[in-house]
Amino acid sequence: MQWFDVQDAPNLQTLNANFRIGETPSGVGAIFFNDANGYHSQTGLKLTYAHHLKLGGDIRNLNQLSFGLSPTILQSSLDETEFQSVQPDPAISRTKISATYFNVDFGMSYNLMEFYAHVAVLNALNSKRTLYYQDRQDNPEQFLIDNLRRYLVSAGYIFGRQEWQFEPSVLFQMTDFTQEKSLDINAKVYKDVDFGRIWGGLSYRRSFDGAQFQTTDSFGEQRLQLITPIVGANIKNFMVSYNYSYQMGDIRFDNGGFHQITLGYDFGQAERRYDCYCPAAQ
16 A cells, blocks of 8 residues: 555555476466556466576586567556546446456566666567556557556676675666656665564665646756665564655655555575575575
8 A cells, every 4th residue: 555645545455476497497476466556456467487597617607598578468457437527428428338458568587696787678579558548449459558568777786795785786677658767876786684584675766857847936947856764584484574765856746755564474494505695595
């Protein structure tokens, strides 16, 4: 649940599982999700397949190229029962309408001991989102947006193998249709303790694109900027974390920031496969 003091605020539920297929270099997974935001909602299922290629070296040394493919079935809904119009508007049905779409994500990762790099393309196929036609009656083939493609590139490195580890990383993302771009710069510190591991970090996000705004006494342009500290702990099989995102700039959604609490449990922790601190590749 988000924005507790806002009516019809966004809310999201997910259920996911993934596992390696025996001792083969392949893995499968599935994610079921339900996402609602005001009058809009979507329910979907992602099925995921990944294959890993060992690029030589000792079996305990991580040097691996991975490929992933994730087809998605998504049902979007738009509740127009409360929409009002003085004149009849063919774009408004005054009912709850829904449509089903298919799309696919794919990506590639490279891991070399503590170094990692990822490239992903989300919603790679053009999808005719029939819920958002400009005119559903007179010209049903005229749609507003059918390109939801997004590109992500990230890289990072984990320094230290003793009780302290430090992990800097970057994430670049771009939306194809609008050409919007943003960059995340992140840093995390881990420390092994008697009961497990504690960690903390800081993330800074900045958009390359600005939006113009006007107030009663000024006019300007502002780029999205978020700063997010995070702290957490792994206690045996349990995980708990807290982060706080603060939006900088003159124009903000709220005077404060956004809180997030995460609780988790690890089922069947596996023994380390590699002689490196590389938890994402275990």
